[in-house]
Amino acid sequence: MWKPDRDSKQPLYQQIADYLEQRITLGELPPGSLLPSERKLAEQLGVNRSTVVQAYEIIRASGMVESMAGSGTRVCGHKWGMDPAPDWSHYVEGGTFLPNLPFMRRIRESVQSGEPFINLANGELAPELSPNKEIRTLMMTRPFNEPLGYGDPQGYVPLRMTITSFLHEQRGIPATDESILITSGSQQSLYLITQCLLSPGDAIAIENPSYCYSLPMFQSAGIRLFGLTIDEHGVNPDDIRALYKQHRIRMVFLNPNYQNPTGMVMNPIRRAEVLNCCEQLGIPIVEDDPFSLTSFDEDAPPPLKAMDRNGSVLYIGSLSKVAASGLRIGWMVAPQSVIRRLSDARQQMDFGLSIFPQWIAAHLLESSALNPHLERLRDSLRLRRDLMAEVLYSKLGGEVSFQLPKGGLNLWCKINEEIKDYRLLNNGIKNGVLFIPGSVFGTEPGFVRFSYARSSIEEIEPGIDKFAQALRDTLSIKK
Template sequence: MWTLDRKSKKPLYEQIADHIEQRIATGEFPPGSLLPSERKLANQLGVNRSTVILAFAELRSMGIVESRTGSGTRVADAWRGNITRHTPNWKRYAENGGFLPNLPFLRKIREALLQDPSMIDFASGELSADLAPIDEINAILNKQSNFAYFGYDNPQGYLPLRQALVEYLYQYRGIRTSESSIMITSGSQQSLFLITQCLTSPGDAVAIEDPSYSYSLPLFQSAGLRIYPLPMDDQGISPDDIRSLFKENRIKMIFLNPNFQNPTGTVLAQERRKKLLDIASELGLPIVEDDPYSLTAYDGLPLPSLKSMDSNGGIIYIGSFSKIAASGLRIGWMVAPHSVIQRVADARQQMDFGPSVIPQGVVARFLQSDSFVAHLERLRIQLQFNRDLLIEALQNELSGLVAYNAPQGGIHLWIKLIPYVHEGKLLDEAIKNGVVYVPGSVYGSNSGFARFTYARPNSQDIQTGIAGFARSVRKLMAP
């Protein structure tokens, strides 16, 4: 009796699809024969039905099986002939593409969440529904719209939103800019993608913080970039390391998240900011400042952006609506010199002709409304409350076994497990206990660390989730 290899890095649904394909190829399931039902196969293999659904979808995409409502799933009649002459091996195409897939840990987390939506989610870096301004956004959507046209818009983005961002960036981040220097993107990750694709070349060296969210994004490796780490302490990176990296490796760009950094929550110290800008200016190095969390500062007083301190035009600033309001609207922005904006806007037009004007219009109205300020205040209070709940749960459940620094803003807590626990086994055990989080090695750090996002789970689930995580830790610590 064939069984799944639950220790394998290959997702369960792919294992099931490969096994069924092999049984079809050997004639066990001839053309036109009915395969076991999704529910029966799920019971036999001890998996969620959604896993079998994904496996059947994989086989359908390869032309191996056909599904009809009320008739089940059958082996395709094409298998009566030589299938290799008619159907491409889509799986091989998918595996050999130039754009790399997500890291195995992230794919495992995504699969676990798909299989069990009730999983307590400390992994997803977004706000829960009760933290998002749902009522305010619905009120904007329900008002009479004044859109004049619903065709393709300027690839730089909807002009009223860019105009609203000019005021927003000056008021909240001290950045003076114009609408012609702003491009709207579908979140910070698209901004990073466009920067790596349009402003760098394969073989270029870039510097990023270590640990850093950027390590979890294969887009850097897909662009052929060589990545060099900037080690962090509790005050951020050391600017002197940039000079060393430039001398040794000729780095061409620096990627930083200086305010409530993801994943550590660290804030780059003020004295280091000035030194950083001086060194970058001296070496002619551009800095990409990713700044999604500043407005979550629990005291309401975030440090100035690097862009606001930049007098030499050496910083590309990217921000996002996702971490302060609603990730589903998919609105981010990039502030850069005109030549850069023109280049990335041209690439954006080739990709999708620009973002939808409807969510852009919603965000423009929300940023200019009185509701935005009230929402930010509520958000800061609730995030701090969730952070305190998470820390209290860790102290109650794992006192003496974890170490951390309480962030003063943002949505993540970076913890270090004091005893050695195998990283992969711990995540597997946590999933069995109904909890997901992100192992530290995803962000470039050595194993033994983990990122817990306290914005995603509901407040009432935080204690339960940490109790499940603690059971997982203690089980693996047992002799």
């Protein structure tokens, strides 16, 4: 976030006025935009309120903004001395692709504000958990001789061949390079499925709670979502049959290993029953499997795709949760007809992923450094999980309950008293800690998802301390 330069000879109020005028002139603040209150902007910029008052007076005098009692300060509909700009508000409120959920936008804005939050919301690896050293070594020791034109929209062939071996050895999945599509992370796989394999009005079944509820891409595509309640064994195949009978669901979306957000692992009997159920009904399963290689104490159960004999499962994987989210490397294993359809759409979107991250991923996956990295990652995540659990027990033992996940990056926590999610999140932000309220994932208020992977290990205890204070502040409102 922009800040005024205190070492400049130009007064702070003039710097702020110039900055706001520039944003208005460039159209970043279009006509009708509401500016922050004087007090709020002063807090964001770390200046006195009187400094912001002076800045607002300057741009008000220029005719660029106007202030009305009770309505705040807004950019004028016609900027003084200039032709009117397009009313972008009509455009940004249109379109078919919905914005992120309000809670998610609030969290993202807090992260981007530059304020020193402890981030227990972000479900990605901390920089020190990624194989940065291993990737640097690969880049220094292997010559890059690949062409720099548009690549194969299905993905870099050596990477697809490497993933074929990787999936067979690590997850027991039989595949060929022709049955693999390289994507820009798991979410692009989900997006391609919603856009190419489903139609507006189609119904799908997803776990409840589920990460899928936090993705407006389903509603943007006109897809109807129906929840499958999770018990200690996973989803119940009878619920799938009931939804199929009532709504003619077209697909079932599952995350069987260390499910996001609950950490649940579907047991082997349920896996066989669910797969058999969907085969009988003739509906495909989309299996999202980002966390299996983070299993702490024992190997994760085989994925549904390893049990699939009829091509009923579309399998999605990614390096984001086990290596680096910034590589933007994911993959889908599917029947070749599906891969061809999605590759065609992929070519229309971006002509294929950049060769550089695909080249790095191919060498990393076949490197002897991969398994040692995964072992260190699992040890580090287990340590962070145990520390978070210990602090939660000591600080909030009677006020929250949870079960230790055996893999993944997240801890799903139930608050034992009735609470309003938005108040809890607001108080968390005030206290300097970020987390995700459970209602983002489709459940009722009173749950929280903490990630123990993104913040440093030194931040976990003070982060839970801050959450405990936010919880006390929220509960005190009821008393």
